[in-house]
Amino acid sequence: MATLKNIEFVTTVAATCNLPPPCGAEVAFVGRSNAGKSSAINALAQRKRMAFVSKTPGRTQHINFFRVGTEQYLVDLPGYGYAAVPAAARAHWNELIGSYIQSRPSLRGIILIMDARRPMTVLDEELFAWVKPTGTPIHILLSKADKLTRRQADETLRRVDHVLRANYGNCSVQLFSSPKKTGIPEAAEIIRNWLDHDDNKKPPVKGNKPGAKP
Ligand SMILES: Nc1nc2c(ncn2[C@@H]2O[C@H](COP(=O)(O)OP(=O)(O)OP(=O)(O)O)[C@@H](O)[C@H]2O)c(=O)[nH]1
Ligand SMILES: [Mg+2]
Helix, strand or coil, X not given: CCXXXXXXXXXXXXXXXXXXXXXXXXXXXXXXXXXXXXXXXXXHHCCCCCCCCCCCCCCCCCEEEEEEECCEEEEECCCECCCCCCHHHHHHHHHHHHHHHHHCCCEEEEEEEEECCCCCCHHHHHXXXXXXXXXXXXXXXXXXXHHCCHHXXXXXXXHHHHHHHHHCCCXXXXXXXXXXCECHHHHHHHHHHHHHCCCCCCCCCCCCCCCCCC
């Protein structure tokens, strides 16, 4: 079974110009503020408090790098869509996230976290538009699945899978819960695959234009 143990914090970055050199392989965790990105990293790492988790949205304000192997990294990004931060800070985060996602050569795959109770928001769709031209694969974790009944969770999974099949190639989805540890082996397998192999990127989809920034 694939694991992501022995993770260690490496560095935190507040501006694109300070990003570490793009050597090796990276998998980024993106999604709406408070969706559960940092919690998912902790759950996958089987650590309690490595990435900073908070009930207050907008807690991850910088890009945080965690090493999972020789020149292999998980990257925790600030969330998008949190209305309560000042417009200037929001614009800065969008710039940071956008330029990282669209131009990072070492980025092998994106884990997109969506609250299973509110999947595929407009901002999530805008993120797809950013990513699609790059050919970077996306795997969606429908987080907080523990807050839904089994039936609701399965229905949500089916619905999101249907949208992906119709609109987005190179994209997959699963249910996830950090406190219940649901979905960890599946997600770890995908991340390991991305980190260990460099053949996951498909050619960019023709005719696609980047959308507005989330
Ligand atoms: N029930 C439940 N709560 C979760 C889950 N994942 C995260 N949470 C809770 O949701 C809140 C936000 O979690 P974070 O991991 O900090 O979310 P984030 O996406 O990193 O948030 P920002 O850094 O602010 O963008 C915290 O109170 C977590 O305990 C989950 O799978 N189930
Ligand atoms: Mg966070």
